[in-house]
Amino acid sequence: MTAEAPRRISVRSLLVAAVVAFGAIAAAVLIGPVGLDPGRVLLEVLDRLPLVEVESGLSPREAAIVWELRVPRAVLGALVGSTLAMAGAAYQGVFRNPLADPYLLGVAAGAGLGATLAIVTVGSGSLLVPGAAFAGALAAVAATYALGAAGGGRRTGTTLILAGVAVAAFLTAAQTFVQQRNADTIREVYAWILGRLGTTGWADVALVAPYAVISIVVILLHRRLLDVLAVGEDEARTLGVRPERVRAVVVIAATLGTAGAVAAGGLIGFVGIVVPHAVRLIAGSSYRVILPLTVFGGAAFLTIADVIARTAVSPSEIPIGVVTAFVGGPFFVVVLRSSRRDQS
Amino acid sequence: MIELRGVSVQYNGHRVVDSVDLTVGLGEWVGLIGPNGAGKSSLLRAVAGTVAFSGDVYVRGRPTSGMGRRDLARLVAVVQQSPLLPEAMHVVDYVLLGRTPHLSYLAAESDADVAITEAALWDLGIIHLADRPLGSLSGGERQRCVLARALAQDAPILLLDEPTSALDIGHRQQVMDLVADLRRTRGLVILAAMHDLTLAGQYADRLAFIQRGVIEADGPPSEVLTTETISGFAGARVTVMRGPNGEIVVVPRRR
Numbered sequence: 081m082t083a084e085a086p087r088r089i090s091v092r093s094l095l096v097a098a099v100v101a102f103g104a105i106a107a108a109v110l111i112g113p114v115g116l117d118p119g120r121v122l123l124e125v126l127d128r129l130p131l132v133e134v135e136s137g138l139s140p141r142e143a144a145i146v147w148e149l150r151v152p153r154a155v156l157g158a159l160v161g162s163t164l165a166m167a168g169a170a171y172q173g174v175f176r177n178p179l180a181d182p183y184l185l186g187v188a189a190g191a192g193l194g195a196t197l198a199i200v201t202v203g204s205g206s207l208l209v210p211g212a213a214f215a216g217a218l219a220a221v222a223a224t225y226a227l228g229a230a231g232g233g234r235r236t237g238t239t240l241i242l243a244g245v246a247v248a249a250f251l252t253a254a255q256t257f258v259q260q261r262n263a264d265t266i267r268e269v270y271a272w273i274l275g276r277l278g279t280t281g282w283a284d285v286a287l288v289a290p291y292a293v294i295s296i297v298v299i300l301l302h303r304r305l306l307d308v309l310a311v312g313e314d315e316a317r318t319l320g321v322r323p324e325r326v327r328a329v330v331v332i333a334a335t336l337g338t339a340g341a342v343a344a345g346g347l348i349g350f351v352g353i354v355v356p357h358a359v360r361l362i363a364g365s366s367y368r369v370i371l372p373l374t375v376f377g378g379a380a381f382l383t384i385a386d387v388i389a390r391t392a393v394s395p396s397e398i399p400i401g402v403v404t405a406f407v408g409g410p411f412f413v414v415v416l417r418s419s420r421r422d423q424s
Numbered sequence: 425m426i427e428l429r430g431v432s433v434q435y436n437g438h439r440v441v442d443s444v445d446l447t448v449g450l451g452e453w454v455g456l457i458g459p460n461g462a463g464k465s466s467l468l469r470a471v472a473g474t475v476a477f478s479g480d481v482y483v484r485g486r487p488t489s490g491m492g493r494r495d496l497a498r499l500v501a502v503v504q505q506s507p508l509l510p511e512a513m514h515v516v517d518y519v520l521l522g523r524t525p526h527l528s529y530l531a532a533e534s535d536a537d538v539a540i541t542e543a544a545l546w547d548l549g550i551i552h553l554a555d556r557p558l559g560s561l562s563g564g565e566r567q568r569c570v571l572a573r574a575l576a577q578d579a580p581i582l583l584l585d586e587p588t589s590a591l592d593i594g595h596r597q598q599v600m601d602l603v604a605d606l607r608r609t610r611g612l613v614i615l616a617a618m619h620d621l622t623l624a625g626q627y628a629d630r631l632a633f634i635q636r637g638v639i640e641a642d643g644p645p646s647e648v649l650t651t652e653t654i655s656g657f658a659g660a661r662v663t664v665m666r667g668p669n670g671e672i673v674v675v676p677r678r679r
Binding site for chain 2: 302304305307308311312315317318319320322364366
């Protein structure tokens with residue numbers, strides 16, 4: 081009877097999602113301030129693939145624009161978008177809270193403080209900034225976890241979220257203090273906080289990729305257990321699952337990925353909320369369906385947002401965090417409205 | 425099958441179950457009765473291992489303290505008083521969750537698991553609801569889904585925490601009949617906290633009356649359901665009568 085059971089993801093929906101994501105990446109590679117022939121750009125990308133030899137007809141400078149600027153930036157956008165969207169979906173699952181996003185447990189505040197400290201001491205161009213953001217993000221979540229069980233109480237979803245609120249408030253206050261004491265760097269700090277995908281070529285991709293891949297794979301592996309947690313912690317226990325353990329593993333994976341994404345792209349908001357919910361509204365509530373589609377949805381969403389950020393007021397750029405909210409908000413309302421109509 | 429020895433449960437230093445000894449034998453249905461807050465749910469939670477307790481609980485002769493979560497979940501299935509049913513989850517997916525204790529950490533369900541799930545849906549007469557979201561079901565249908573999930577767990581012991589409290593009289597009887605049938609066909613051992621004393625007396629083999637965390641009476645319904653015992657329910661005034669077929673009937677009396 082249940083050939084089309086809702087928990088099973090259909091090959092067709094996966095294919096559609098993959099096509100959308102790769103289409104977005106292709107658009108990001110083709111669109112830019114320097115007008116390049118689309119056919120030649122695609123040939124150039126093909127030529128770079130292993131075992132393929134074609135002549136694109138682009139000059140070395142144009143080829144460099146494609147391969148050293150546009151492609152790595154599109155790939156970075158896809159990686160960061162996937163990771164943030166997956167982390168958001170994972171947090172929503174383990175905390176059974178639709179408003180959870182990747183920054184729930186203090187990642188943003190910790191990364192913000194780390195980056196601010198690095199910017200005011202060594203300047204915004206330094207490679208220390210992403211490192212400090214990464215360290216700050218992990219330290220903040222570690223503090224939240226430690227605080228969540230303080231006082232000998234049991235560490236539940238609620239105590240963790242409350243601890244996250246406290247840690248985030250404390251670190252944000254510290255960050256604001258440091259920022260105010262160093263008013264000369266306020267612009268750079270502000271620009272970092274609003275988010276911007278790096279333009280340093282493949283270095284940023286190499287920086288994020290390991291964390292993104294580990295995080296996405298670990299979360300994907302837990303898709304069935306996230307469905308079990310949907311019936312509540314007590315019930316999950318009577319089904320033989322240890323919810324604390326699942327939560328810890330998933331939160332660590334999501335945090336690692338988020339910290340990597342934040343180090344490379346700054347605090348890009350909204351992706352972690354809007355993408356999983358849009359997928360949910362379109363494809364159903366089972367994490368076995370949501371998570372694989374979110375990988376592609378997050379990649380497509382952020383890549384397109386970055387194209388808009390680069391081109392809307394070209395030659396200058398809009399911070400990508402502004403675009404995700406500005407485009408994501410109306411997009412989400414459209415999805416919400418159309419899915420309501422389907423149900424009624 | 426289940427044996428409790430000196431089991432106590434405390435919440436914030438307040439003792440809600442106080443050194444309880446209780447045995448449930450093979451094939452038995454034992455009803456736990458008692459006023460609100462007497463410790464019925466806490467006692468069930470101790471057996472299910474979802475609350476910290478002192479003393480010993482043995483299931484099939486093995487102490488549960490030495491068992492892993494999954495081992496225990498393969499022996500004991502629980503139907504909670506007000507289970508959380510995610511509205512958008514489909515019935516078949518929800519019932520399939522019952523197979524969780526039979527799967528290793530990252531494994532997926534096999535066809536055999538799906539077959540067991542479908543059998544549980546058949547047994548409870550809700551196979552036609554398989555592809556419906558839980559949020560679209562009536563109270564009686566939801567209760568059947570929860571029972572089906574517990575059945576899919578394929579555990580020899582079923583703990584029920586007031587499984588009928590949200591249902592009308594007809595649906596109460598249906599659920600009780602279902603449990604009675606399943607118990608017979610599947611040889612289940614049942615420990616159930618029950619609010620409705622008349623139903624408890626008619627369906628359980630034995631009743632344990634619990635008050636302030638202590639078992640005050642334990643025996644066949646005809647011995648436990650007396651006017652004196654029931655006055656322990658916040659001073660309830662009742663008459664215990666016999667129905668036309670000799671079944672026990674507990675009738676409230678107005679002052």
